[in-house]
Amino acid sequence: MKQSQMIRHFALSLAVSMTAAPAFAQDTLKIGFAVSLTGYLAPYDTPTVEGAKIAIADINASNGPYKVEAIIHDVRSDTVQTSVVVQEMIDDGANVIVLPCDDDPAIAGGLIAQDAGIPSFSTCATNASLTQAIGEFYFVNYAADIVQGATLAQYAHEQELETAYLLVSPETTYTGNLPLYFGEVFEKQGGKVVGKGTYSLGQQDFSAEVTHITNLDPQPDVVMTSAYEPDFPAFLRQLRSAGVTSAVYGSDGIDSPTTVSLGTISEGVVFTNAGYPTPGTRLGDFFDQYEAFYGKKLSNSFAATGYDMMQVIEAAAIAAGSVDGRALRDAIDAIDGLDVVTGKISYAGRERVPARSVSINQVSDGAVIHLDTRVIDAAILPRSK
Amino acid sequence: MRLGNITLALILLAIATTATVFGSTAMNNTVSYFFILVVLVVALGIYVGNTGIVSFGHPAFMAIAAYLTAILVMPAARKSALLPNLPDFLSTFSAPPLLGIVITVFVVGLIGAGIGLAISRLNGASATIATLGLLIVAHSLLVGGTTFTRGAQALYGIPKLVSPISAAIGAIITIFVADWFKHSRWGLAARAVREDEAAAAASGISIKRNRTIVFCLSIAFTALGGAMFALHLGVFSPKEFYFTLTFSLLAMLIVGGASSTAGAVVGVAVITMITEVLRQAEPGFSLGPIQIPALFGLTTIGISVALILTLYRRPEGIFGLKELDDFLPFDIKPRVYKRSVINTPRPTASQTPKSIRVQSLTKRYGGVTALDAVSIDLQQGEILGLIGPNGSGKSTFLSCASGIQRFDEGEVWVHDTQMAQGNPVAYAHNGVARTFQNIRLFARLSVAENVSAAMVSVPGPANSPTVADILTRVGLDGMALRTASTLSYGQQRRLEIARALAICPDFLLLDEPAAGMNSTETDDLAALIMSLRDENGLGILLVDHDLPMILRLSNRVAVLNEGKLIALASPEHIRENPEVAAAYFGEGQSTLSE
Known part of the structure; x- marks a missing residue:
């Protein structure tokens, strides 16, 4: 019995080494995903990782110079856990670290990767200041707040909107700063911010803020907010009930089926996201690929930006010809106009906050229509707070 | 250490x-x-x-x-x-x-x-x-x-x-x-x-x-x-620093045992270990030929299960109230507590015997008058029996006169101090101790700790008895380390008296101390009560249903009926008082002695 077990064991290890053998022809690029698959960040990290997995399958099937090995661990939306897991992944030889979609865990994990000289990305933290907080090895992946705010402001200016009201919540950097970036660029373009209101996350009664807006004379041309569910629908409903007809602009936080399902209330709402899947485009194909891969429909752009991130890493590794941290970092920092599923992405000359295409969309007749996709000019970007 | x-x-x-x-x-x-x-x-x-x-x-x-x-x-x-x-x-x-x-x-x-x-x-x-x-x-x-x-x-x-x-x-x-x-x-x-x-x-x-x-x-x-x-x-x-952390800290504390320091450490260790083991299993692994798929969220489930199991199987946590010492093979000497302040005289240090004077005490519950202008005084060195039918206001009187309950009118003086309402602590510090009708011990503390808790809280003279002295006095010697709730009924009654004695009282208010006792226990209790009067000079207010005992022990007996004081006299007079008999047995019975 014992002997037969040994033989079987030997045969098994032989088989394993034989199947593993061809892989030696490729170099392995080890990517550690210290991401939140549970907890409050799961809705963002999970689709990003799903998209990344499709990319990894594609990369590994393409027989390129690198084979990607993914280590995926859940950090439960917890900062302490992120720092522990990132350290483990680095000890385990990870070449790149992917971090959760929020500032604290991204900084905690990013600083460890920084110390180890290993490039890191957050799945979708949009705070461009993290590049300063962490250092030269950290890269923003998703469309940063400054990029979305500036894109919306530029679009508002093109629509000849002249006055704006900003609704912010200081409880998160996203809801607190993005509208301010919008306001800053909006005024630079010649518009005027005529009022600013503050709300709390989870606040259901917006009557004070809505009264503030209805008392403005004349009413603002546009109300801009980065509020998301459940605040955004509540606010919008109360705003429209009060008879305010101003345009309403939001950011990718309302890129969800709920917004469309609000019916006439959400008619005309404009919002940005990382890409609109027009059929026939690369992104449209990716949405189909996602559905084929997971058997469910994709309803936001996080999976696509997850795919993008893997393309960036692979391209950098090929350009660097190495998986060394410093070489990878320099190669990512030099990426210029790389074709990815959401369009083009450039890190070169951008201080690790990528220039990437942002789509402008509008709710119309119970559906989302695509208005424009553009890459904002670095010159009009505001300074990240 | x-x-x-x-x-x-x-x-x-x-x-x-x-x-x-x-x-x-x-x-x-x-x-x-x-x-x-x-x-x-x-x-x-x-x-x-x-x-x-x-x-x-x-x-x-x-x-x-x-x-x-x-x-x-x-x-x-x-x-x-x-x-x-x-x-x-x-x-x-x-x-x-x-x-x-x-x-x-x-x-x-x-x-x-x-x-x-x-x-x-x-x-x-x-x-x-x-x-x-x-x-x-x-x-x-x-x-x-x-x-x-x-x-x-x-x-x-x-x-x-x-x-x-x-x-x-x-x-x-x-x-x-x-x-x-x-x-x-x-x-x-x-x-x-x-x-x-x-x-x-x-x-x-x-x-x-x-x-x-x-x-x-x-x-x-x-x-x-x-x-x-x-x-x-x-x-x-x-x-x-928000709810997530609050709940993980509480989960660890509950799993280990909130009342135990070692338990808290073990709680952290158990939860950390569950987390670390399940965390490694989350991304999936192979167990021989069986491939276990990835299951993220396993750690959270594990912690929740641990918490539920703890609450279900051991609600007081793994360690309960115990410390590591309780599991070590050494004899642990319990801590001996000393009285907190020695030689601090009571506010009233006079030579004349002290007294509690309750004057025109009225207590109403809504429209019901539970006590109607009751005036009773209790002297040091006497046993004052307080009797009356159920609902006559005995316990209410005792609660008002010991500061537990507030009242509507009247005054309570302990010797020459007028007592503030609803402040039982001040009564204890003025030498008034009491027991409760439904035994109220510090159930999960040891017998010695029950007595010590009272002793360390009220200053007393240097020569006042130690915990061991008091326990011997009430017949609980050798039981110092027992948990109070494990004592027999009669022992619990006596422990309550021991705890009351620990504050070196001048007055002892006993609310039905003999309730539920057999006749031997009652006799022992009666002997104890008498010795407290005769040897220690305590003034004792004794509320009980055991009429023979009250009439035998008391110097004076007060009778309450429907909130009114209907008699306050020597046991002999009470025995012959027709009004008292009527209150107890209805009209037709002329005296208690019949």
Whole structure:
């Protein structure tokens, strides 16, 4: 019995080494995903990782110079856990670290990767200041707040909107700063911010803020907010009930089926996201690929930006010809106009906050229509707070 | 220094040393954080364990401590970049880490004392809800207080200085202090209050002051944990210190045993181990030929299951009320408590016999008059029986005359002090002790601790009896280490009297002490009561249904009926009083003697 077990064991290890053998022809690029698959960040990290997995399958099937090995661990939306897991992944030889979609865990994990000289990305933290907080090895992946705010402001200016009201919540950097970036660029373009209101996350009664807006004379041309569910629908409903007809602009936080399902209330709402899947485009194909891969429909752009991130890493590794941290970092920092599923992405000359295409969309007749996709000019970007 | 603590400290130091010598950086992080959790959970246990009140608010103080430490310890240049609005004295000052921690513990401890003053006025669930409010208020203040915080944004760049060894030292200090405090006179008093507030107050324990002390100490060590958290992680924002953390700390405390310091440590260890094992299993693994698929969320499920199992199988946690000492093969000498202040004379030090004078006491419940202008006085050296049919107002009278209940009209004088209403502690300190109709012991404390809790709370003369003396006196010698709730009924009654005697009273108010006793027990009790009068000169108010005993023991007997005092005379006169007989047996019976 014992002997037969040994033989079987030997045969098994032989088989394993034989199947593993061809892989030696490729170099392995080890990517550690210290991401939140549970907890409050799961809705963002999970689709990003799903998209990344499709990319990894594609990369590994393409027989390129690198084979990607993914280590995926859940950090439960917890900062302490992120720092522990990132350290483990680095000890385990990870070449790149992917971090959760929020500032604290991204900084905690990013600083460890920084110390180890290993490039890191957050799945979708949009705070461009993290590049300063962490250092030269950290890269923003998703469309940063400054990029979305500036894109919306530029679009508002093109629509000849002249006055704006900003609704912010200081409880998160996203809801607190993005509208301010919008306001800053909006005024630079010649518009005027005529009022600013503050709300709390989870606040259901917006009557004070809505009264503030209805008392403005004349009413603002546009109300801009980065509020998301459940605040955004509540606010919008109360705003429209009060008879305010101003345009309403939001950011990718309302890129969800709920917004469309609000019916006439959400008619005309404009919002940005990382890409609109027009059929026939690369992104449209990716949405189909996602559905084929997971058997469910994709309803936001996080999976696509997850795919993008893997393309960036692979391209950098090929350009660097190495998986060394410093070489990878320099190669990512030099990426210029790389074709990815959401369009083009450039890190070169951008201080690790990528220039990437942002789509402008509008709710119309119970559906989302695509208005424009553009890459904002670095010159009009505001300074990240 | 108790052996259990030394054992625990050695284990923790061994873990820390092993991690430092052999562990990877990741392992060191995990071990350091484990010790920080030990500090936090043991600190939380100081309050929750000793008072029995669940607190959701501790992470609020942890947050304040983390911010304060960060502000104190961060390099000045980084401070001015991240927190440009800091007052000058803070922005230019950069403290050595140890000084930063000491300042933090002191300042946050003081804040804890201030808030403890407010929270200690609330009981049980109200106090818990108040701590919940505290958590939310503190969170809002941290998000809004952008002079000292970065609002919702993360504060980063705090030097990461915590090593497994330094964290272990923090944990060991916390464990030693927590265990010392638990067995100190304040800790003992707090545990007595936890077991029974009314009895504790009647034993002279000032509940508010006691709870404030407990809260303050608990918060000071929570601050230590918060400071270590900041110096361990190097980055945090207000949301780190919110409900998620509150619930994980409470889960660890509940699993280990809230009332046990060693239990708190074990709780942290168990939850950390469950987390670490399940975390490794989450991404999936192969078990021989079987491939276990990835299942993220396993750790959370594991912790929840552990919590549910604990609540279901061992509601008091793995350790319950026990400490490590209880499991070690050594004889543990229980702590011997001494009277708190010796030789402090009572406010009234006169030579004449003292008395309690109750004048025109009226107590109404809505429209019902429970006591109607009742005046009774009790002299030292006498037994005054108080009888009356059910609902005649005997217990109400006793509660009003011992400060437990407030009343509508009238006055109570203890010798020459007019007593404030509803303040049983003052009665105890003026020499009035009582027992309760439904036995109210500190059920989960030992017999000796029951007596000690009262003894340490009320000053008395130097030659007053020790705990052992008192237990011998009531016939409970040799039972000092028994848990009070395991005593027989008659023994529990006697323990209540022992506890009452521990405050060196001049007066003893006994509410149905013979209820439920067999005749032998009643006889023993009667002998004890008489000796307390004859040998110790106590004035005893004896409320009971046992008429023969009352008539046999009492010097005078007062009779209540429907809230009115219908007679106050010698037992012989009461026996012949037709009004008393009518009250007891209805019209037609002319005297009790028939």
